[in-house]
Amino acid sequence: MQIYLPIAEVSVDIFLLLGVGTAVGFLSSLFGVGGGFLATPLLIFLGVPPPVAVATQANQIVGASLSGAIAHWRRGNVDFVMAGVLLAGGLVGSTIGVLLFKLLKTHGQIDVVILVSYVVFLGGIGGLMLWESIRSFVRLRREPASRVKLHQHIWLHGLPLKVRFRKSKLYISVFLPLGLGFVVGLLAALMGVGGGFIMVPAMIYILGMPTAMVIGTSLLQIIFVAVNVTILQSISTHTVDLMLAVVLLAGGMLGARIGARIGTNLRGEQVRILLALIVVAVCANLAFELVTRPATPYTLQVVAAP
Amino acid sequence: MTPRRILLGFLLCVLAAALSPAAARADYLVADLSKRRIDITLGFAGAEVLLFGATDGQGDVVVIVRGPNQPVIVRHKERIAGIWINWHWAEFSRAPAFYYVASSKPLDEIAGESVLAGIGAGLTNVRTTVASASQDVDTTAFRQALVGAKESESLYGTGPGDVTFLAGRLFRTTVSFPANVAPGPYDIEIYLVRDGHVERGERRTLFITKVGLSAAVYERAHENAALYGLVAVAIALMAGWLGAIGLRKV
Numbered sequence: 001m002q003i004y005l006p007i008a009e010v011s012v013d014i015f016l017l018l019g020v021g022t023a024v025g026f027l028s029s030l031f032g033v034g035g036g037f038l039a040t041p042l043l044i045f046l047g048v049p050p051p052v053a054v055a056t057q058a059n060q061i062v063g064a065s066l067s068g069a070i071a072h073w074r075r076g077n078v079d080f081v082m083a084g085v086l087l088a089g090g091l092v093g094s095t096i097g098v099l100l101f102k103l104l105k106t107h108g109q110i111d112v113v114i115l116v117s118y119v120v121f122l123g124g125i126g127g128l129m130l131w132e133s134i135r136s137f138v139r140l141r142r143e144p145a146s147r148v149k150l151h152q153h154i155w156l157h158g159l160p161l162k163v164r165f166r167k168s169k170l171y172i173s174v175f176l177p178l179g180l181g182f183v184v185g186l187l188a189a190l191m192g193v194g195g196g197f198i199m200v201p202a203m204i205y206i207l208g209m210p211t212a213m214v215i216g217t218s219l220l221q222i223i224f225v226a227v228n229v230t231i232l233q234s235i236s237t238h239t240v241d242l243m244l245a246v247v248l249l250a251g252g253m254l255g256a257r258i259g260a261r262i263g264t265n266l267r268g269e270q271v272r273i274l275l276a277l278i279v280v281a282v283c284a285n286l287a288f289e290l291v292t293r294p295a296t297p298y299t300l301q302v303v304a305a306p
Numbered sequence: 307m308t309p310r311r312i313l314l315g316f317l318l319c320v321l322a323a324a325l326s327p328a329a330a331r332a333d334y335l336v337a338d339l340s341k342r343r344i345d346i347t348l349g350f351a352g353a354e355v356l357l358f359g360a361t362d363g364q365g366d367v368v369v370i371v372r373g374p375n376q377p378v379i380v381r382h383k384e385r386i387a388g389i390w391i392n393w394h395w396a397e398f399s400r401a402p403a404f405y406y407v408a409s410s411k412p413l414d415e416i417a418g419e420s421v422l423a424g425i426g427a428g429l430t431n432v433r434t435t436v437a438s439a440s441q442d443v444d445t446t447a448f449r450q451a452l453v454g455a456k457e458s459e460s461l462y463g464t465g466p467g468d469v470t471f472l473a474g475r476l477f478r479t480t481v482s483f484p485a486n487v488a489p490g491p492y493d494i495e496i497y498l499v500r501d502g503h504v505e506r507g508e509r510r511t512l513f514i515t516k517v518g519l520s521a522a523v524y525e526r527a528h529e530n531a532a533l534y535g536l537v538a539v540a541i542a543l544m545a546g547w548l549g550a551i552g553l554r555k556v
Contacts, residue, residue, distance in 0.1 A: 002350070004349065006521070007523065009486070059539070063549065066542075066549075070547070227539050235531045238527050238528050241523075242538055243523060246545075252545070290390060290391075291390070293390065296454075299455075301381070
């Protein structure tokens with residue numbers, strides 16, 4: 001059954017759209033990532049123009065993250081203090097990121113720099129995560145009784161202005177989450193992604209937060225980022241397609257249910273392995289696209305009428 | 307079926323006109339469309355329009371349909387240091403969003419290239435204007451790529467032999483618009499070509515417009531952008547909250 005999307009100006013099969021929404025809701029509630037990395041290419045593949053795909057999936061992420069965040073909050077897995085600090089850093093970072101993006105864009109060839117750095121970044125994070133989680137998985141199997149340390153302390157944790165994050169069982173310098181929020185906000189603005197992908201591994205490995213706490217906390221701050229993007233895109237580019245968003249949101253509810261049900265039966269290290277596999281897969285796909293000869297060397301972009 | 311009856315009535319009128327003595331003029335051509343407006347509703351999945359008319363029986367008919375002009379950028383990927391990236395580009399300040407040419411015979415059998423170019427018939431004669439391009443670029447290759455890409459989306463096409471004659475004088479053809487068609491005014495030109503010369507030309511306009519909910523959403527998005535954004539966020543938050551209520555039952 002086809003549904004006409006008034007802003008995208010195309011007809012797309014409603015069940016395919018529901019499927020995309022379900023996938024995003026699932027990823028979001030299971031891993032605490034926005035899911036835009038998956039939704040945007042899928043929507044473009046279904047014929048939705050790229051600007052509409054990017055802006056509209058940000059709107060869906062608002063809903064998907066809220067369901068996920070509420071579900072995790074009920075289980076006591078949201079660190080509000082940490083989310084606030086990360087968000088403060090993120091707001092500054094994304095504002096500077098948007099300015100930097102405009103500056104770089106006037107010098108041309110920014111796209112490829114972003115894409116290559118994205119592949120390197122994701123590959124690095126995904127590879128490290130996979131290695132670490134497989135190791136801890138194997139170790140846990142071998143010696144299930146031994147007490148595992150909460151987290152490793154690195155020199156960054158010892159910076160001044162230490163703050164106690166009770167929920168996350170951390171006593172670390174406030175500059176660490178603040179700086180992390182800043183860097184992720186900067187990268188998110190530059191790469192056009194929500195940043196959950198970078199934020200979640202960084203919260204686990206750099207901040208040393210428990211995996212269960214990371215997902216809810218990441219979702220909470222993604223809500224604010226996505227609300228900001230949705231409103232900015234609506235005003236400046238008019239590319240948020242409400243019809244598309246409603247269908248995606250409906251699918252997202254189903255996906256969030258499935259994700260939450262599976263999530264309660266998974267242990268922290270299992271979640272980390274799955275997330276690592278997805279990160280590596282996305283990275284491999286991007287790298288593959290970069291190096292293989294495209295089916296057609298030409299691409300068309302219809303410039304939106306003013 | 308009232309529309310069919312109206313159409314039948316019209317065809318009879320056309321037939322009567324075609325057979326009347328006035329039609330003895332050598333350059334006789336009338337044509338019209340089965341509808342003047344296509345509504346894009348929520349369930350829009352493409353549409354078809356019947357074009358019909360009459361001639362005095364001699365010559366061929368060429369029908370050209372053009373959608374609203376749009377600015378388009380065509381980019382070419384090249385392999386630089388092992389990776390494929392967009393390199394050269396050409397910007398067209400205008401290219402029709404939709405182009406379709408139907409004719410009673412293959413175009414090259416109807417008229418010479420200069421005549422076809424004059425009326426803009428054929429995929430090589432789609433009217434485009436290059437606004438700017440990167441240095442040392444052959445824009446004709448980019449133009450071909452533009453046409454090729456539009457063809458693969460069923461937005462550009464040709465129908466040689468798709469204009470069929472009935473009783474030697476009445477002709478008809480069906481124009482199909484895919485679901486991804488752009489809204490706007492569509493110019494439809496009908497030419498009577500005889501002995502390689504354009505004898506007569508007729509022009510009709512077809513409007514493709516969004517109606518109902520589609521139109522309402524589009525208008526709000528453009529006229530009350532800030533409010534629209536807030537409503538979008540509110541709907542998303544509501545859906546997220548409802549989803550969370552559902553989750554509690556899991």
